[in-house]
């Protein structure tokens with residue numbers, strides 16, 4: 001059984017990220033929101049585009065006002081009014097000023113802005129009440145960004161700040177990676193779809209929907225292949241179809257050692273290379289990770305997740321999510337976030353595998369606190385997973401942690 005950290009590293013090493021040459025599309029700005037940028041963006045514009053005023057006030061020549069004091073005030077002639085959006089027509093000469101408003105372009109000849117509150121106006125003249133600092137309240141052209149240098153690096157997610165920058169740089173179209181395609185199938189002859197009548201002994205297929213929701217949250221496209229009975233031929237044709245259409249295939253169930261657990265065997269007959277069969281994690285020990293090489297245009301990563309609903313989710317969060325992030329073109333930040341938090345309850349594990357206990361992480365009086373979900377922590381109990389936003393991690397060898405102790409918890413939302 002592979003330790004969790006080693007499994008994580010091995011899985012990440014198996015991921016071929018989408019290609020910036022082939023796996024991209026050009027989208028308008030709003031459609032690109034939350035997508036991953038595929039090519040560097042540079043702008044032909046400086047930011048600010050020109051020297052401009054950070055205040056409502058008067059644009060002046062510093063030399064005219066630098067020695068201004070109570071007994072020797074400077075009075076200047078106002079030669080122009082410059083609102084934002086207007087291009088100044090005059091060059092400010094000695095003894096002159098321009099009325100200027102926030103964001104407006106500085107006139108030639110002026111180098112300093114005196115805020116309105118430090119002036120007194122009489123008709124077309126303004127008296128400066130106090131000497132400003134040289135270049136006060138002038139935002140210099142290119143102080144924030146120089147035209148031609150890299151504005152946005154590829155591999156970042158385009159959230160509101162990046163969309164704002166793209167809009168301001170007049171990049172109305174942007175090249176992003178396509179969404180990864182993730183085929184999802186549920187294996188098990190006992191499974192029925194949520195909208196089908198439930199016969200005695202049957203189990204409703206919840207994994208398909210939970211996994212699809214997680215895939216969607218990561219910005220990938222789920223392809224739902226339905227429930228496949230535990231029959232080798234049916235399973236083989238479903239997996240064969242899945243690998244022709246998807247970048248990643250997720251199946252749940254059928255990877256344990258039961259009489260009807262066929263997944264590993266079928267992967268082998270389809271020519272997959274199996275890299276992982278079990279990981280020392282609880283819940284989620286039976287976890288199969290395999291790759292299909294060419295003749296597909298690109299290799300396909302296969303995750304055979306355990307069937308128990310909690311195990312399927314925990315292994316997705318711990319192993320599939322980082323892989324999908326890397327695949328999507330994200331340049332960094334693939335691994336889950338672990339936060340130090342104080343557990344409010346005693347935590348237990350058999351100590352044999354790295355254990356993950358679900359619950360709720362919250363900030364209380366400036367400290368992160370973890371509250372263990374009430375009810376049974378059986379991997380078959382999905383009911384008390386509701387409102388889970390974190391998993392407490394107990395390392396191998398740790399069998400008991402007392403309430404009030406600081407632990408690492410993995411964020412899952």
Ligand code: AMP
Pocket residue numbers: 186187188190191203204205206207208252253254255256258306307308309
């Ligand atoms: P398996 O790994 O196939 O033996 O499945 C382990 C347990 O998880 C069994 O009780 C299954 O009925 C249950 N299970 C398997 N697949 C699903 C699914 N898609 N949705 C809900 N429960 C499932």
Ligand code: MG
Pocket residue numbers: 187188189230253254260307
């Ligand atoms: Mg099964």
